[in-house]
Amino acid sequence: MTGLTAVRTGAVLTLVACLGAGLGGCSNGSTSSTPTSAVSKAASFASQGASALASATAEAGNKLNEVKGGINAKDAVTLGTPASASDGRMTVDLTAVNKASSTKSFAVQVNFTDSSGNLLDTTVVTVSDVAAGKSGKATAQSHRKLTGQVKTVVARALRY
Incomplete structure (x- = not known):
């Protein structure tokens, strides 16, 4: 889409x-x-x-x-289960695995969609300074209150 x-x-x-x-x-x-x-x-x-x-x-x-020299790292990022925060915004935990031989950071775009795959919101989170061979964690949060069955997907992820 x-x-x-x-x-x-x-x-x-x-x-x-x-x-x-x-x-x-x-x-x-x-x-x-x-x-x-x-x-x-x-x-x-x-x-x-x-x-x-x-x-x-x-x-x-x-x-x-804005990320300079980033490479596609979509396969290195996994998402948890989306949950509704107390303010009605959706959150999802993510894990980025650094498969490189040196410390790297990740910029991850997470899309929040409805059950039909229609885009409801999107955000970018940074996972900074992940050591070589290690994983880093972050939480993505929607910008506004979302209702209904919300799914999340990694739209893009860059390792730099």
């Missing part, structure tokens, strides 16, 4: 969720409810959600692009 497709899919999912929530709350007990207002609010929320996702994706790309 391309970044643009993921952003569009995320916007559509957010729009559907917000539309359902907005229409459920648009009646004030009288016969003059305004569904148009709910649709407008839903579109605004969807736009904000898509904007936040696009911003997180761009930030992750920028952080990885």
Whole structure:
């Protein structure tokens, strides 16, 4: 899935969720409810959600692009089981194994997806100064509250 497709899919999912929530709350007990207002609010929320996702994706790309001399180390990184933190954001522990003969650091992009694989959020974490032949640990955390069944995947990992 391309970044643009993921952003569009995320916007559509957010729009559907917000539309359902907005229409459920648009009646004030009288016969003059305004569904148009709910649709407008839903579109605004969807736009904000898509904007936040696009911003997180761009930030992750920028952080990885700053790594000089990094080599692909996706196969050296494993993720634990995602869990919800007390503030509703998702976290996942990761382990990076340094297979090099000298101390290295890792920059790891972790994507948070729904059960269908649609991108919900992304972040980059650094595992610094992992000794040769050893492993280092870090925790990735989503930028915002995520609900439902959230999965995680290593999108990119660089060893440098």
